Amino acid sequence: MIITRILAPNPGPFTGAGTNSYVISTGGEAVIVDPGPLIDSHLEAIRRAVAELTVVGVLVTHHHLDHCPAANPLAEEYGVPSYGFGSYGGFQAISRLADGDVVHVGTEVIEVLSTPGHTPDSLCFAVGDGVFTGDTIKAGTTVVVEDMSAYMKTLARLADLAPARIFPGHGELIDDPPSVIAGYIAHRRGREEQVVAALAGGSLTTEEIVAAVYPELEPTLLILATQSATAHLIKLVDDGRVSRDGEEWTLR
Numbered sequence: 001m002i003i004t005r006i007l008a009p010n011p012g013p014f015t016g017a018g019t020n021s022y023v024i025s026t027g028g029e030a031v032i033v034d035p036g037p038l039i040d041s042h043l044e045a046i047r048r049a050v051a052e053l054t055v056v057g058v059l060v061t062h063h064h065l066d067h068c069p070a071a072n073p074l075a076e077e078y079g080v081p082s083y084g085f086g087s088y089g090g091f092q093a094i095s096r097l098a099d100g101d102v103v104h105v106g107t108e109v110i111e112v113l114s115t116p117g118h119t120p121d122s123l124c125f126a127v128g129d130g131v132f133t134g135d136t137i138k139a140g141t142t143v144v145v146e147d148m149s150a151y152m153k154t155l156a157r158l159a160d161l162a163p164a165r166i167f168p169g170h171g172e173l174i175d176d177p178p179s180v181i182a183g184y185i186a187h188r189r190g191r192e193e194q195v196v197a198a199l200a201g202g203s204l205t206t207e208e209i210v211a212a213v214y215p216e217l218e219p220t221l222l223i224l225a226t227q228s229a230t231a232h233l234i235k236l237v238d239d240g241r242v243s244r245d246g247e248e249w250t251l252r
Ligand SMILES: [Zn+2]
Pocket: 062, 064, 118, 135
Protein backbone atom coordinates (compact mmCIF):
# COMPACT_ATOMS: atom_id res chain seq x y z
CA MET A 1 0.00 0.00 0.00
CA ILE A 2 1.29 3.45 -0.93
CA ILE A 3 -0.06 6.62 0.69
CA THR A 4 0.62 9.89 -1.11
CA ARG A 5 -0.10 13.27 0.45
CA ILE A 6 -1.05 16.15 -1.82
CA LEU A 7 -1.11 19.52 -0.07
CA ALA A 8 -3.82 21.89 -1.30
CA PRO A 9 -2.77 25.52 -1.80
CA ASN A 10 -5.27 26.89 0.73
CA PRO A 11 -3.18 27.96 3.75
CA GLY A 12 -4.88 29.91 6.55
CA PRO A 13 -5.50 30.20 10.29
CA PHE A 14 -7.74 27.11 10.33
CA THR A 15 -6.06 25.11 7.59
CA GLY A 16 -2.39 25.57 8.57
CA ALA A 17 -0.25 25.00 5.47
CA GLY A 18 -3.39 23.82 3.65
CA THR A 19 -5.65 20.78 3.39
CA ASN A 20 -4.01 17.38 3.07
CA SER A 21 -5.54 15.34 0.29
CA TYR A 22 -4.38 11.74 0.17
CA VAL A 23 -4.23 8.94 -2.36
CA ILE A 24 -4.26 5.40 -0.97
CA SER A 25 -3.16 2.94 -3.62
CA THR A 26 -2.51 -0.76 -3.83
CA GLY A 27 -2.68 -3.38 -6.56
CA GLY A 28 -3.24 -0.77 -9.27
CA GLU A 29 -6.31 0.72 -7.53
CA ALA A 30 -6.64 3.98 -5.65
CA VAL A 31 -9.00 5.96 -3.48
CA ILE A 32 -8.72 9.69 -2.96
CA VAL A 33 -9.31 10.96 0.59
CA ASP A 34 -10.52 14.57 1.09
CA PRO A 35 -9.77 16.03 -2.34
CA GLY A 36 -10.27 19.47 -0.82
CA PRO A 37 -11.24 22.74 -2.46
CA LEU A 38 -11.91 23.24 -6.16
CA ILE A 39 -8.55 24.75 -7.13
CA ASP A 40 -7.38 23.83 -10.64
CA SER A 41 -3.72 23.30 -9.77
CA HIS A 42 -4.72 21.05 -6.86
CA LEU A 43 -7.06 18.95 -8.99
CA GLU A 44 -4.25 18.61 -11.53
CA ALA A 45 -1.88 17.39 -8.80
CA ILE A 46 -4.45 14.78 -7.70
CA ARG A 47 -4.99 13.66 -11.31
CA ARG A 48 -1.22 13.24 -11.75
CA ALA A 49 -1.00 11.18 -8.54
CA VAL A 50 -3.62 8.71 -9.80
CA ALA A 51 -2.63 8.82 -13.49
CA GLU A 52 -1.38 5.20 -13.62
CA LEU A 53 -4.08 3.88 -11.27
CA THR A 54 -7.73 2.89 -11.39
CA VAL A 55 -9.63 5.21 -9.06
CA VAL A 56 -12.34 3.27 -7.23
CA GLY A 57 -13.72 5.92 -4.88
CA VAL A 58 -13.44 9.35 -3.31
CA LEU A 59 -13.67 9.42 0.50
CA VAL A 60 -14.72 12.49 2.49
CA THR A 61 -14.07 12.92 6.23
CA HIS A 62 -16.61 15.74 6.70
CA HIS A 63 -18.52 18.51 4.95
CA HIS A 64 -16.26 21.51 5.61
CA LEU A 65 -15.34 23.55 2.55
CA ASP A 66 -11.62 22.91 2.82
CA HIS A 67 -12.23 19.13 2.54
CA CYS A 68 -15.10 18.22 0.23
CA PRO A 69 -15.93 20.57 -2.70
CA ALA A 70 -13.74 18.63 -5.18
CA ALA A 71 -15.17 15.26 -4.10
CA ASN A 72 -18.26 14.97 -6.29
CA PRO A 73 -16.66 16.56 -9.38
CA LEU A 74 -13.72 14.11 -9.17
CA ALA A 75 -16.00 11.16 -8.42
CA GLU A 76 -18.02 12.04 -11.50
CA GLU A 77 -14.88 12.44 -13.59
CA TYR A 78 -13.68 8.94 -12.65
CA GLY A 79 -17.18 7.42 -12.69
CA VAL A 80 -16.97 6.26 -9.07
CA PRO A 81 -18.96 7.03 -5.90
CA SER A 82 -18.05 9.71 -3.40
CA TYR A 83 -18.23 8.16 0.05
CA GLY A 84 -19.16 10.12 3.16
CA PHE A 85 -21.53 10.47 6.07
CA GLY A 86 -24.37 11.26 3.69
CA SER A 87 -26.12 14.55 3.29
CA TYR A 88 -24.85 17.17 5.69
CA GLY A 89 -24.15 20.89 5.63
CA GLY A 90 -24.45 21.27 1.88
CA PHE A 91 -22.36 18.22 0.97
CA GLN A 92 -24.09 15.14 -0.35
CA ALA A 93 -22.06 11.95 -0.61
CA ILE A 94 -23.21 9.62 -3.37
CA SER A 95 -22.62 6.60 -1.15
CA ARG A 96 -23.46 6.92 2.56
CA LEU A 97 -21.09 5.47 5.13
CA ALA A 98 -21.89 4.37 8.66
CA ASP A 99 -19.70 3.18 11.50
CA GLY A 100 -18.22 -0.25 10.75
CA ASP A 101 -18.67 -0.01 6.97
CA VAL A 102 -15.73 -0.95 4.78
CA VAL A 103 -14.43 0.34 1.46
CA HIS A 104 -12.12 -1.87 -0.61
CA VAL A 105 -9.10 -0.68 -2.55
CA GLY A 106 -7.05 -3.41 -4.20
CA THR A 107 -6.48 -5.99 -1.49
CA GLU A 108 -6.78 -3.46 1.34
CA VAL A 109 -9.85 -2.87 3.47
CA ILE A 110 -10.58 0.65 4.69
CA GLU A 111 -12.69 0.64 7.84
CA VAL A 112 -15.07 3.48 8.54
CA LEU A 113 -15.30 4.99 12.03
CA SER A 114 -18.05 7.42 12.95
CA THR A 115 -16.17 10.06 14.99
CA PRO A 116 -18.49 12.98 15.77
CA GLY A 117 -17.29 16.01 17.73
CA HIS A 118 -15.53 18.40 15.35
CA THR A 119 -18.73 18.09 13.31
CA PRO A 120 -21.65 15.64 13.59
CA ASP A 121 -20.72 14.10 10.23
CA SER A 122 -17.01 13.52 10.95
CA LEU A 123 -15.62 10.15 9.89
CA CYS A 124 -12.18 8.60 10.28
CA PHE A 125 -10.80 5.95 7.94
CA ALA A 126 -8.60 3.17 9.32
CA VAL A 127 -6.39 1.19 6.96
CA GLY A 128 -3.42 -0.97 7.88
CA ASP A 129 -1.88 0.52 11.03
CA GLY A 130 -2.90 4.08 10.15
CA VAL A 131 -5.94 6.32 10.49
CA PHE A 132 -7.06 9.24 8.34
CA THR A 133 -8.59 11.69 10.78
CA GLY A 134 -9.67 14.76 8.77
CA ASP A 135 -10.11 17.56 11.32
CA THR A 136 -10.81 15.23 14.27
CA ILE A 137 -7.07 15.24 14.92
CA LYS A 138 -4.78 17.60 13.07
CA ALA A 139 -1.17 18.57 13.42
CA GLY A 140 -0.25 22.11 14.36
CA THR A 141 -3.65 23.84 14.40
CA THR A 142 -6.44 23.79 16.98
CA VAL A 143 -9.50 21.62 16.39
CA VAL A 144 -12.77 23.51 16.67
CA VAL A 145 -15.27 21.28 18.50
CA GLU A 146 -19.03 21.47 17.95
CA ASP A 147 -20.02 18.74 20.43
CA MET A 148 -17.58 18.27 23.31
CA SER A 149 -19.25 15.19 24.86
CA ALA A 150 -19.13 13.42 21.50
CA TYR A 151 -15.59 14.61 20.85
CA MET A 152 -14.26 13.23 24.15
CA LYS A 153 -15.82 9.84 23.34
CA THR A 154 -14.26 9.99 19.88
CA LEU A 155 -10.81 10.73 21.36
CA ALA A 156 -11.18 7.81 23.80
CA ARG A 157 -12.09 5.54 20.92
CA LEU A 158 -9.09 6.64 18.84
CA ALA A 159 -6.87 6.12 21.90
CA ASP A 160 -8.21 2.55 22.22
CA LEU A 161 -7.59 1.95 18.54
CA ALA A 162 -3.93 2.92 19.16
CA PRO A 163 -2.94 3.41 15.51
CA ALA A 164 0.76 3.54 14.63
CA ARG A 165 0.28 6.57 12.39
CA ILE A 166 -2.26 9.31 11.90
CA PHE A 167 -2.72 11.00 8.54
CA PRO A 168 -4.28 14.31 9.61
CA GLY A 169 -6.41 16.64 7.49
CA HIS A 170 -3.88 19.38 8.13
CA GLY A 171 -0.21 19.31 9.08
CA GLU A 172 2.47 16.64 9.01
CA LEU A 173 2.12 12.89 9.50
CA ILE A 174 1.71 11.99 13.20
CA ASP A 175 3.97 9.06 14.08
CA ASP A 176 3.26 9.03 17.84
CA PRO A 177 -0.56 8.89 17.96
CA PRO A 178 -0.87 7.64 21.58
CA SER A 179 0.96 10.66 23.00
CA VAL A 180 -0.76 13.10 20.64
CA ILE A 181 -4.23 11.74 21.51
CA ALA A 182 -3.37 11.76 25.23
CA GLY A 183 -2.29 15.39 24.80
CA TYR A 184 -5.61 16.26 23.16
CA ILE A 185 -7.55 14.61 25.99
CA ALA A 186 -5.43 16.35 28.65
CA HIS A 187 -5.88 19.72 26.93
CA ARG A 188 -9.67 19.40 26.87
CA ARG A 189 -9.87 18.17 30.46
CA GLY A 190 -7.66 21.08 31.52
CA ARG A 191 -9.93 23.55 29.71
CA GLU A 192 -12.99 21.97 31.32
CA GLU A 193 -11.46 22.37 34.77
CA GLN A 194 -10.65 26.03 33.98
CA VAL A 195 -14.32 26.56 33.12
CA VAL A 196 -15.36 24.88 36.39
CA ALA A 197 -12.83 26.98 38.33
CA ALA A 198 -14.21 30.17 36.77
CA LEU A 199 -17.70 29.16 37.91
CA ALA A 200 -16.55 28.41 41.47
CA GLY A 201 -16.98 32.10 42.35
CA GLY A 202 -20.65 32.15 41.30
CA SER A 203 -22.87 32.26 38.23
CA LEU A 204 -21.38 33.70 35.05
CA THR A 205 -22.44 34.47 31.50
CA THR A 206 -20.62 32.80 28.60
CA GLU A 207 -18.88 36.13 27.91
CA GLU A 208 -17.57 36.30 31.49
CA ILE A 209 -16.38 32.70 31.34
CA VAL A 210 -14.51 33.35 28.09
CA ALA A 211 -12.84 36.39 29.68
CA ALA A 212 -11.81 34.29 32.70
CA VAL A 213 -10.56 31.26 30.77
CA TYR A 214 -8.85 33.13 27.92
CA PRO A 215 -7.49 36.28 29.64
CA GLU A 216 -5.12 37.33 26.84
CA LEU A 217 -7.36 36.55 23.91
CA GLU A 218 -6.78 38.27 20.58
CA PRO A 219 -10.06 39.84 19.38
CA THR A 220 -9.93 37.81 16.14
CA LEU A 221 -10.15 34.60 18.17
CA LEU A 222 -13.15 35.68 20.27
CA ILE A 223 -15.75 33.78 18.22
CA LEU A 224 -13.64 30.63 18.33
CA ALA A 225 -13.06 30.88 22.09
CA THR A 226 -16.76 31.51 22.68
CA GLN A 227 -17.66 28.45 20.60
CA SER A 228 -15.14 26.32 22.50
CA ALA A 229 -16.25 27.56 25.94
CA THR A 230 -19.89 26.95 24.99
CA ALA A 231 -19.08 23.40 23.86
CA HIS A 232 -17.39 22.76 27.23
CA LEU A 233 -20.35 24.29 29.13
CA ILE A 234 -22.90 22.17 27.28
CA LYS A 235 -20.83 19.07 28.05
CA LEU A 236 -20.72 20.08 31.75
CA VAL A 237 -24.52 20.45 31.68
CA ASP A 238 -24.76 16.97 30.06
CA ASP A 239 -22.48 15.64 32.80
CA GLY A 240 -24.72 17.16 35.49
CA ARG A 241 -21.98 19.44 36.84
CA VAL A 242 -23.38 22.76 35.62
CA SER A 243 -26.86 24.16 35.16
CA ARG A 244 -28.01 26.85 32.79
CA ASP A 245 -30.54 29.58 33.49
CA GLY A 246 -31.00 31.94 30.56
CA GLU A 247 -27.66 33.70 30.00
CA GLU A 248 -26.11 32.38 33.21
CA TRP A 249 -24.18 29.19 33.97
CA THR A 250 -23.98 27.87 37.54
CA LEU A 251 -22.05 25.04 39.23
CA ARG A 252 -24.34 22.42 40.67
ZN1 LIG B 1 -13.35 20.80 9.44
